Amino acid sequence: MRKEWTAQELIAFEDRIGELYLDNQLPFLFHLSGGNEQQLIDIFKDIKEGDYVISNHRSHYHALLHGIPPDVIEDRILNGRSMFIYDRDRNFFCSAIIGGTPAIAAGIAWALKKKGSDKKVWCFIGDGTEDNGHTYEAVRYVDGFDLPCTFIIENNDRSVETTNVQRWGTKADYEWNSPSVMKYKYDITYPHARKPGMIDLSKAVKKTDDEYFPRLAEVSYPENLKGVTNYVPGLSYKDAANQVMTELGQDGAVFIGYNVHNSPGGNAMGTLKNVPDDQKLETPVAENLMAGLAIGMGFEGFKPVLYFERHDFILVAMDAIVNHIDKIERISHGEYTVPVIIRAVTADAGPFYSGITHSQDFTDMLRTAVSFPVYDPITGEDLVLAFKKAQHSGRPAIIIERKSRY
Helix, strand or coil: CCCCCCCCHHHHHHHHHHHHHCCCCCCCCCCCCCCCCCHHHHHHHHCCCCCCCEEEECCHHHHHHHCCCCCHHHHHHCCCCCCCCCCCCCEEEECHHHHHHHHHHHHHHHHHHHCCCCCCEEEEEHHHHHCCHHHHHHHHHHHHHHCCCCEEEECCCCEECCCCHHHHHHCCCCCCCCCCCEEECCCCCCCCCCCCCCCHHHHCCCCCCCCCCCCCCCCCCCCCCCHHCCCCCCCCCHHHHHHHHHHHHHEEEEEEEEECCCCCEEEEEECCCCCHHHEEECCCHHHHHHHHHHHHHHHHHCCEEEEEECCCHHHHHHHHHHHCCHHHHHHCCCCCCEEEEEEEEECCCHCCCCCCCCCHHHHHHHHHHCCCECCCCCCHHHHHHHHHHHCCCCCCCCEEHHHCCC
């Protein structure tokens, strides 16, 4: 049973964290809540244990109200994880990359509906995230498919330290016409970050990123990895793509993107023709939303294969790829995993060439931006092995597919 917190108890917890800061014990960024205690207490009366709570950089109240013990939260804060509080058992997820969380919430909700679960997703964002176009995409998607998700906008009239009027002028008070959106206003007690008062950083104990967020262990692969497939030596690049997609489908993969459905010119260049339609999730042309859907579905045990028909447009999803797909397992200390395989297609030459904005190659950039593998297979055999390595690892991977090799 979750503890029923009073407003004064919540305030006392944040006051203690503020005192730890003034005592030189928190030499890193954190954000205190304050001023919205009763609103949150009332909202959490509708949030069931087992529901997902997606929090943000100002996470302490959400974590307490969803049942995470205060000593656990304090330990996380003392170890540099104020913005990265996770609890897999309680379905609590937190990210300071708040523009990306609405799409993840939509992905979790899609997975829950697919499973017939009675759980729900509650995604807490601020009025700064409300400004973000990615929020609009996620709300529209949730509404359009009647997904079990509510977005709670906590409006403290600040995006960092900028007011709504300063940001939007006469359009400062935006009203949502959506059954999935709840919005409340409050006056915040503390500034955007930390607490007023200077500390002596020379007395503070600092750790490295690797100490706060230990690196993941290396993946070991079976020596005869291609033995798990029926791969035929000498198979063409396109035939190899068709075969490995079929095998991924047989293993339960869900293919996410636009033009993955069964139609002329669809099926991801024909490579998904043998995959059942209920394992294809057609999306809007909204790459960040696509990536968030894949992440959220991965949380619920699905095996997402994210399809970018144009390699160029992967740039729109780079926030999700760099800050969430690449880092969630590490910053959550392994509580959440993101087994997303990304197919990045480039129309690099010949009749597939599509001009300077639609035939770019960002392979080298991707390899510097993420810590997981970026494969650029040359032959059909290379392609099979790349996908099989990604499948075996249970971790993210990007596989470059060049149309000139099809």
